């Protein structure tokens with residue numbers, strides 16, 4: 018197997034036709050951010066604005082995510098952000114299992130390259146595809162799971178918070194839990210300190 022690198026990742030995603038989602042897109046959305054960050058966010062898939070710009074989490078949900086990070090003093094450009102699928106599903110539907118499974122090749126390479134210590138799973142699709150199909154976002158949000166030395170926490174996707182503001186209090190609890198976990202692991206200053 019070829020040694021993994023960001024160049025290989027970029028080429029692999031650009032050339033990928035492993036599922037039908039690539040047939041009606043403007044741009045692939047591989048993800049972006051600090052490639053050395055100890056903190057990674059994984060969402061579901063690109064929306065309309067992301068598809069147009071080729072960047073993850075730049076639409077309204079992404080702007081809310083930026084504000085959520087700012088609320089715990091985490092600068093967005095110091096974290097890495099990507100999605101389960103790199104091509105926009107039609108009408109923002111949930112990616113089908115076969116699509117998510119195909120795109121995991123890319124996600125696994127991203128995780129191997131970034132080597133995050135903490136991963137926040139935004140929404141049910143990210144949580145189920147990463148932790149297992151038994152995960153229920155309403156039941157399991159805010160819980161920490163340790164997998165091969167990496168701490169993972171599911172929470173609501175910001176687009177769910179835009180649809181239902183009553184979830185914001187729980188999302189805020191989760192962000193505080195994230196800050197506490199980063200502090201406990203000695204990572205908070207690593208992320209926060211560099212942006213001042």
Ligand code: SF4
Nearest residue numbers: 033036039104119120
């Ligand atoms: S969604 Fe992922 S697996 Fe499907 S075509 Fe796009 S990059 Fe390839």
